Amino acid sequence: MAEKFQKIFEHSNEGLLVVNSAGVIETLNPKLLSLFGYDNKEELLGQKLEVLIPMRYAKTHVHQRKVYNDAPSNRSMGAGRDLKALRKDGSEFPVEISLSHYQENGETKSIAFVVDISKRVAIDNELKRLNNQLEEEVVKRTKEVKTQNIMLRSIAENFPNGNIYIINNDFSIEWADGSLLRNMGLNDSSLKGISFVDRLGGSVKPLFSEKIPRLFKGETLKFELEFKSKYFLIYGVPLSDKNGITDKALLVEMDVTIEKESELNIERNLKKEKDLNELKSRFVAMASHEFRTPLSTIDSSATLISKYTKEEQDEKRGVHVKRIKRMVTNLTQILNDFLSLEKLESGMIQASKTEFDFNALIGDVLDEVNTVKAGCQEIILASDLPKKFIINTDKNILKNCINNLLTNACKYSSEKDAIKIIIQQKEGELSLSVCDQGIGIPEEDQAMLFSRFHRAGNVTNIEGTGLGLNIVKSYMDVLGGTIRFKSKENEGSTFTLNFPIH
Incomplete structure (x- = not known):
């Protein structure tokens, strides 16, 4: 042992x-x-x-x-x-x-x-050193984060009309602040952990769902969006850790509604100015033609009349007197169109409703049109109204609209064509259609037919200002009515007015 x-x-x-x-x-x-x-x-x-x-x-x-x-x-x-x-x-x-x-x-x-225990002590000492180093790093990092948060908070608090967000790679909000959020009573405490994308709705959610993932692929973002009648500019920057891994992103959201509306106003004003310049050019081109032609005709007819001094030349004088009258009528119509256009633009024309016999109005219009219709043109009236039919609307506006449609039908039809007026009564309104068998309207011109100074491509040799239909449409707006049409080139056109009568 x-x-x-x-x-x-x-x-x-x-x-x-x-x-x-x-x-x-x-x-x-x-x-x-x-x-x-x-x-x-x-x-x-x-x-x-x-x-x-x-x-x-x-x-x-x-x-x-x-x-x-x-x-x-x-x-x-x-x-x-x-x-x-x-x-x-x-x-x-x-x-x-x-x-x-x-x-x-x-x-x-x-x-x-x-x-x-030298090895154990050495290990303990190394652990203590590492722990101390880690604690120092934590203190340092915490101080840096606090400094960054203070800086971010200061920027966000003073950031005009905007917000700043930090999101992680599942899009949830880690930090948020900004004047817009503060105005809504929100802060990072109420938003932390909420998905930046899921909190949104409407049309902007798919937009963010498509763009935000790009941040975590290292891309920067800048785009504009409209949300609830406001405009926002969005900036996005990826944030990487020490290993270069993008695990967070910084998003800046700015309300640029005022700037955007100013920009849109400038664009609208530029477009108006451009449209106005185009209208001026078209007006000059139209006026130079439409005024020169009747004035030249009047001048030549007046000269010829002065030469027909004998009694047997009365018939020739009469032909030129009619030509002068017709040209004066055309000039008067052009001037009336311009006056009507100016009054409509300034809002001076309002419906002045009175009671009158609609059939009598149609008779007056037919009498006036009969003096300007060409050759053997015939105007056929088809109406289901009683002999006397009282309506309540603006008589002058309605007369101008019907006169314009009938004059156009005569102007763009041959001398032998028949023109038909169809009048039908509906509940609380009348429907009046003017049908012709004339040259019709090319399909490519139909979308612009009611625009000012627009004339179809197949009427270049026929007098006209390109204002008539635009004025008729404006007049029908004043009456609370509508105008529509059907047309095919070389087959004729039908224009229909619908308007209230009580």
Whole structure:
């Protein structure tokens, strides 16, 4: 048994030594020699235990050894303490020591188990260093984040008509602030965790769903959108971590409604100016032709009349007098069109409703048109109205509209064509259609037919200002009525007026 314990003692991985009550080393194992850097046991046997302790602790240790001998117990030393041992070469190393004791011949002897904890201490120190470094980094990063948040908050608070957001890669809001949000009583606390895209509705949600993912592919964004009658400019910038991974994005949202409306107003004004310039050009072109032709005719007819002085030339004089009258009528109509256009534009024309016999009005219009119709043209009236039919509307406006449609039908039909007027009564309104078999309107001109100064491509040799139908449509708007048409080139046209009569 003694031999077995001796082998355990000799081959233990811990340094072992035995001291007597006087603190003298009586025995030790090879591991202890190795730990303390001694070559053989004789160098330590018979030496005081304090030879293995740094000088600064030796005096205190003598006292502690005496206290232990007075009340010996099994215990550990060095756990949680900075306990050092002294090597032969004078260097120190950290140790943990466990004490045990036994009695031999009435004397208390102590056994010390010594473990070199240099590696453990080195690891602990490295862990402490890393922990301290991590804590410093956390403090530094926290300070940076706080500084950034303060800066962002300051920018957002003073950001006019806009918001700033930080979103993560699932589009949820991590931080938000801005004057628009504050005006709505919102902040990052109420928005944090909410999806930046899902919070939106209407037509803008698909737009954001398409564009926001681009931020997390490293792209920057800039686009404009309209939402609830407001205009916004959106900027987006990807935010990458130290490894270059884009896990967040910065979004800036600006309300540019005022600027956009100003821009749109400028565009509208430029378009109006452009349209006005085009109208002026078309007016000059039209006026130079439409005024010159009748004036030239009047001039030539007046000259010829002055030459027909004999009685037998009365018929020739009569022909030229009729030509002059017709040209004067045309000029009067052109001037009336311009006057009507100006009054309609300025809003001066309002419906002045009176009661009158509609059939009598039709008779007056037919009498006037009969003086300007060409050749053998015939006007056929088809009406389901009673002989006397009283209506309540603006008589002059209605007369001008019907006269214009009939005059056009005569102008754009051949001398042998028949022109038909169809009048039907409906609930609370009348429908009047003027049908001709004339040259018709090319399909490519029909969309612009009611525009000012617009004339179809197949009427260039026929007199006209291009204002008549535009004025008729404006007149029908004043009456609360409508005008529509059907036409096919070379097959004729039908224009229909519908207007209230009560």
